[in-house]
Amino acid sequence: MTQRxxxxxxxxMPALVVFLAFFCLPMxxxxxxxxxxxxxxxxxxxxxxxPRYLHSLMVTVLLSASVTLVTxxxxxxxxxxxxxxxxxxxxxLVAMLTFPLAFPGVVIGFMVIMLGGRNGLLATIGDALxxxxxxxxxxxxxxxxxxxxxxxxxVILTVMAAVEKLDASLEExxxxxxxxxxxxxxxxxxxxxxxxxxxxxxxxxxxxxxxFGTAFTLATQLDVLPLTIYNExxxxxNFGMAAALSIVLGVVxxxxxxxxxxxxxxxxxxxx
Numbered sequence: 001m002t003q004r005x006x007x008x009x010x011x012x013m014p015a016l017v018v019f020l021a022f023f024c025l026p027m028x029x030x031x032x033x034x035x036x037x038x039x040x041x042x043x044x045x046x047x048x049x050x051p052r053y054l055h056s057l058m059v060t061v062l063l064s065a066s067v068t069l070v071t072x073x074x075x076x077x078x079x080x081x082x083x084x085x086x087x088x089x090x091x092x093l094v095a096m097l098t099f100p101l102a103f104p105g106v107v108i109g110f111m112v113i114m115l116g117g118r119n120g121l122l123a124t125i126g127d128a129l130x131x132x133x134x135x136x137x138x139x140x141x142x143x144x145x146x147x148x149x150x151x152x153x154x155v156i157l158t159v160m161a162a163v164e165k166l167d168a169s170l171e172e173x174x175x176x177x178x179x180x181x182x183x184x185x186x187x188x189x190x191x192x193x194x195x196x197x198x199x200x201x202x203x204x205x206x207x208x209x210x211x212f213g214t215a216f217t218l219a220t221q222l223d224v225l226p227l228t229i230y231n232e233x234x235x236x237x238n239f240g241m242a243a244a245l246s247i248v249l250g251v252v253x254x255x256x257x258x259x260x261x262x263x264x265x266x267x268x269x270x271x272x
Contacts, residue, residue, distance in 0.1 A: 037240010
C-alpha cells in the first residue's frame with residue numbers, strides 16, 4: 001500500500017466506522033429479526049398482501065407526497081421572493097421561518113393541538129362564532145399541518161441558496177426576446193431550480209415518511225407506518241413484523257431518494 005493510499009484510508013476510516021455501526025449493523029439486525037420472527041420469510045408477503053399493512057403504507061406514502069408537493073409550492077415561491085427582494089427585517093423573517101428546525105416532533109404535535117385541538121384556538125373561535133368547536137388536530141389534516149410546518153424550513157433554505165446562484169442574464173435575455181413573466185418562470189427559472197427542488201423535495205418526502213414524534217403526539221385517528229411499526233413492536237410484541245415494516249419503509253424511502261438523485265443529476269447536466 002502506497003503512502004497516498006494509507007492516508008486516504010486513514011481519512012476514510014471514521015466515515016467507514018460510522019457507516020458500519022449506524023447503518024450496516026442495524027440493517028443486518030433488522031433483516032435477521034424479520035426473517036426469524038413468527039412468520040419467517042413470509043412476513044414480507046404478508047406486508048404486501050395484508051389490507052391493514054398496505055393501507056398504512058399507502059396512507060403514509062400519499063401523505064408524504066402531498067406534504068412534499070405543497071411544501072415545494074410554498075417554499076419555492078417564498079424562497080424566491082425573499083432572495084430576490086429587499087424586505088424590511090428580512091434576516092429576522094428568515095430566522096422565524098426556519099425556527100421550526102429547532103423543535104422536535106413532539107413539540108410540533110403539541111403546537112398543532114394548540115391550534116386545532118379540542119381546546120385549541122380554532123375550537124375557541126368556532127365555539128364563539130358558530131356554537132361548535134372546530135378541530136382538525138387528531139386526524140390526517142393535523143398530521144399534514146404538522147409535517148408541513150417542519151418541512152417548509154428545510155426546503156426554503158435550499159431554494160434561497162439556489163435562487164442566489166441563478167444567472168440573471170438568462171432571465172433578462174428571455175424578457176428581451178418577448179417572454180412574459182410566467183414564461184420566464186416556466187422556461188428559465190424552474191429548469192434551473194429543478195435540481196434543488198428535487199433534492200429538497202426528496203428529503204422532505206423521506207422525513208415525512210419516517211416522522212414519528214408528531215404522529216405519536218396526535219395519534220388518535222391515525223394509521224401511518226411509523227405508528228404501525230410502534231404498535232407491532234410495543235403492543236403486540238410482533239418483532240418480526242415490526243422489523244419487516246421498518247425494512248419496507250426504508251426501501252420505499254431509499255428508492256425515492258435514488259430516483260430523485262438520478263433526475264436531479266440529469267437536470268444538472270441539462271442546465272449546465
